[in-house]
Amino acid sequence: MSSANAREGILATLRAGLAAAPLSVPAPPARPASLSVGPDAWALLAAVLEPLEVRLRLAATPAEAARHVADIARERGAASYARWADLPAAAEMDAALAGLTRLEPNPSGCCQALARADLGLTFAQAALMDSGSLVLVAGPQRPRSVSLLPPTHVCLVPRAGLVADVSALPELLRRHAAASGAFPQGLLPSCLNLITGPSSTADIELVLVRGVHGPGALDVVGLDWDLE
Amino acid sequence: MRITLMIPCLVEDCLPEIGLAVVSVLERLGVGVDHPRVQTCCGQMAWKTGDVARARALALRSLELFAGPAPVVCPSGSCAKMLRTYPELFAPGTPDHARALDLAGRVFEFCEFVLSLPGAPDIGAEWNVRAALHRSCQMDGSDAPQRLLSAVRGLTLLEPERPERCCGFGGLFSLQFPAVSESLLEDKAHELLALDPEILVSAEPSCLMNISGYLARLGRPVRPLHAAQALDHGLDLGLQGALTGALTGGPTWR
């Protein structure tokens, strides 16, 4: 049987099943109200990140953000880094990390190149206060592997990106899709990652270990100013 | 008020003292009790083996026996649940389905029923005793036994570490998967014995039989009592105003 025949067979069986025994769906209750994003949003985010062993550092200026990133690189013993190309305060970051080797992703062997980096520096479109999840949207200047292959991941989170929970995601994705006019209407970015704490496993004897395949360390720098 | 008493087959022939305690408690609380004869099996056994046709035939028998309008009270969570399941056995819209729905709406597990009476949960019972409660998964999460027993003056209600965990009986399950059943029972027995109880109480006769039979074989017997028996004895003591007195009644298991 070909895949096309399978398709027709499967759909016909499903249709016949629903016709024989219709399935009605009771209206669900209204979605509970989300957390409100107020002046204490950074504190809420820090509190939810803390049990994940993720430290939030706040920066009031690009220079302060760059200093935080340099501190993190030093604390984690990083000798090399890779970063997304279009970061806020990118110039300040490079200056602050001048002592480290910057690895450039090359399209032919992006993962191979970035696997050698000690630290990956990215930027979150949003952060979910309910769970401490960082919302990263991949794109041409933003390889997925920067937040995945290096043992340390540092993520910049803008003040305007603080949202309540995952129910904010559809709206955010649609806005993103609408803005990317180059693609057919409604097409989402190729990859969106919610990142919540470091890579982890408890597969052996249920003992929690950070850093299995992804970064064992995650640091967040809050950009507490208005990005344009 | 009068109720119709539904007596599980296990109680009819093996644990009749449970039935008598039910009658005693209800009558002392001013409830008249009618017991239609001859009751056999509510169909639970057939239903749980997947024999729907026979379960339906037995359900029809129950529909005759327990034709309305009085409330039907049953000293077993699982049998009460079976009676509430009857509507599933008949096609909606048929007269039998309507009768099954009517019956399902009038069925009470014994503790639930007592709890609905005026004055409950404190029915004037009193017993200075350490009682381990087995909630029984067949009670569908009802907390009626806990609430009634907690209101017995002097009674220390003890619950095992995992109060809702199954004792491993499961009817047919205990016959088809004897080693697994026994493992669950072993867990349950140890959690109960850890409470160092004087009596073991449950509102489910089959669990009571399963657990107490195992404790007896272990050589660590704990007097098993249905909630109705515990309340009945508590009412005796409450009336006498005395906290002492030899235990009478209750199943004696060799």
Next chain:
Amino acid sequence: MEINPRDFREQSEKACHDATLRAVLDHATRYFQAKRGAALETFADRETHFARARAARLAALSRLPELLEQLEQTATAAGTRVHWAADAAQAREIITGIAQDCGAKVVVKGKSMVTEEIALNPALEAAGMEVWETDLGEFIVQLAGEPPSHIIAPCIHKSRADVAALFRAKLGLLGLSGLDGLPGQENLSDAASIPELTLLARKALREKFLAADLGVTGVNIAVAETGSVILVENEGNIRMSTTCPPVHVAVMSLEKVAATLEDAADILRVLPRSATGQKMSSYVSVLTGPRRPNEQDGARETHLVILDNGRSEVLAEPILREALLCFRCGACLNSCPVYQTIGGHAYGSVYSGPIGALLSSLLLPAQDTRDLPFGCTLCGACKRTCPLGIDHPRLMLRLRERVCQSSGTGLAGAAHSFLALHPLFYRLAVGAARAVDPNLDLLPRLPGFPGLANFVDTRQPPELKKPFSAQLLRLRKKQARTKKPHTNKGDA
């Protein structure tokens, strides 16, 4: 290891005599339940979130054919090639074909029940490929040549010493290099720490990720509206499998679709909390088509395989189709006293525990699964735990009905029902039994009552006493004489 649910009874009876296994299971299931309980305690409006997740799943089932067509269209528009597989063999053929077309030599896999279900690894290996499970637990059971034993913790049955021994024996086969800073796997001690073992696996598998030609994963949710697949994990291996190799194949069982992103979000609020007690899993990836022009990583070619394998037939069954709501959080396993006692392997199938007994019964040949719905005490712990409100015991009963229809209840069941329907014979039979064997020493041991002998070996049986109705009658007569308002004890 050849596994088959045919041997479920035998295997489960054996498993509960394994003290080590029982201790491990006890520890693991308590750990997961405690973690989950703590996560749910702080979850405001929990029941509302559960109801919304259930509604999202129900909505998907109620519109399954049209949503799958929509998914095909949107995924295709995003550049993903969509394939339909009627059964496991067809799915294997499709995926092996994709692997051969891209010249794959090394295949990395993210944890996925459905690829276990279709036995994909042996097919790819038979086609000459090297296939690596990359979830740590799955990697360990792969090295051991065993099936996973738990939906979310595949190797909970292995100790660190077991893992060290396994790595010592098997990691050399990977042809590893560059394990600098670590003891070589050949002199790895049994006392190696868990972080050391984890790091060793990380290094071993990192090389495989970078060398892989193809990544294969399952799908947690496929979004019909957008053509996206959503993958939920903690380790990062699924992100690696979809980021590094040039080709990604996602295999979904057809019920895993959600109509909209909103429905997917409602599911995501519940799934990690119920599965691992996390507010959100470490990584949730929403992937839509292959990498776009100018993007530097991510698969260049993406495939979505929509697998039926018996599910479409279930949709016509009003009671049983509830099993298709399941999103594999595994909470019912941890809550089930039987699973807690026998573990996953006894079920003889990828799917274990309450939901596993249901799914296997629905998806595998009937003659192999007839014992599964009976290996359950109907205690309802699963139902109380399930965030999607699946009524597992009700489904078990429906499956028992199917078994009964095909092979009857046996002589004992038929005799019991006959007597119960004929009260006179019933009373005569019980009366006779009471006369010959009031203490039930003999009757349970007669042939024809399978299991009863064992029952009375371990539990003292009750006695057959003077029936309640006779005692009540006598009491009523006494009451009539004395006008006593209430009864007292009868003669027990």
